[in-house]
Amino acid sequence: MMNTFLIIDDDVSVRKMLGYLIVKNNLGKVVEELGSGEHAPEEIIFYQPDIVLIDFLLPQKDGVEIIQSCRSLGYKGKFIMISQVDNDNMIAKAYESGVIFFIHKPINKIEAINVIKGVCQNLQLERSVAMIKDAVFHIEQEKQVNGQENWRQQITPIFTDIGIIAESGYEDLTKLIGEIISLKKKNKSSNYQLQDIYIQIAEEESLLHNTTIHARTIEQRIRRTILKALQNIAALGNDDYYNNKFVEYSSVLFDFKQVKQEIKHINNPKEDRGKINVKKFVEGIVSKLNF
Missing domain, CATH: 3.40.50.2300 (Response regulator)
Structure with a gap:
């Protein structure tokens, strides 16, 4: 079409x-x-x-x-x-x-x-997802019951591509994306505040580990992980502007202007570093997932 x-x-x-x-x-x-x-x-x-x-x-x-x-x-x-x-x-x-x-x-x-x-x-x-849902609605219902974590399997190769699979904030970022997916399943145009989700994740982590974890800590770990992804993508673009991973992720997950700024920093550390936008990053990831 x-x-x-x-x-x-x-x-x-x-x-x-x-x-x-x-x-x-x-x-x-x-x-x-x-x-x-x-x-x-x-x-x-x-x-x-x-x-x-x-x-x-x-x-x-x-x-x-x-x-x-x-x-x-x-x-x-x-x-x-x-x-x-x-x-x-x-x-x-x-x-x-x-x-x-x-x-x-x-x-x-x-x-x-x-x-x-x-x-x-x-x-x-x-469109493809909509067509599939219309054609095989009963299969999709079964998938919702038996395979609700399917998006996790899809996210692993993406995080591997951008080099953050081993970062300390990987699980926090995954939880953040999971919460956003849950909201979008209920309402695709759902508005949300990242700070509310940080608080929710912090409360769950505090209960799980029987200690106090602040929302600010969750936010910082997620931001550091996304910054690492920006650095990795910029490094790919600095080596080869037409690198497949650079082309695929540089504009979808980041503000392209900030990717170029990070490349400038790589070549001259006196230049300012590129900046990230957490919401753009997670929305870019979600747009690549079939859930």
Whole structure:
């Protein structure tokens, strides 16, 4: 099934470049281009594109406001944010609105293609899962009873690929992802606060080991583990920009800009290290699991 795209950016050259990359790489079809956010929600609802590529800062309405409007109107498609914004609060606001995929300006063709391909693969996986569930619902029910931990088998090769299978925070990260999967099984669009899950894991660990473990400790172990994954992926990209694992994971699990920053640090320790976003990482992992 060919994916449909709607592109919103006030820079016509950006719209044309993204449209060209989509067509050139057989990623789908652009059904509409918009140069402002004035009527964007109405156009998105009308065209119902599979994927919307939307600029963060737009005339009339900004990208986050448009996304929130579309969600309130029932739009279920994917959003990819196009941004040259470095303000952490503004980026956090975008993540809170549901955006987990970013393409940074000035546009890097490799990053853009990798991000769009990743979203397309995510969509294809969702469709495949939906078709299977519709066709063999009774089998899926049996799997839910007998194989509820199947996602753990899927996560092992991913964690092996990114080099964190032996990290001390591996189990904490796995528990975090497990809790998020449980929430998504009940409601795919479920909103959650990571801090609430850290507290829950800490309480369970405290009972299990008969000692007091703080949520902050859980959070720190998880962040250190994800930072290690960032370092490993950046090292792969530094050696070979077209390494299969680097291509597969660099944009899905991390902000690609931060991966590039970590590569700069590898080559010059005086450069700042790359940063992580825990929610983007875990959502990226979850998007790769069939549960």
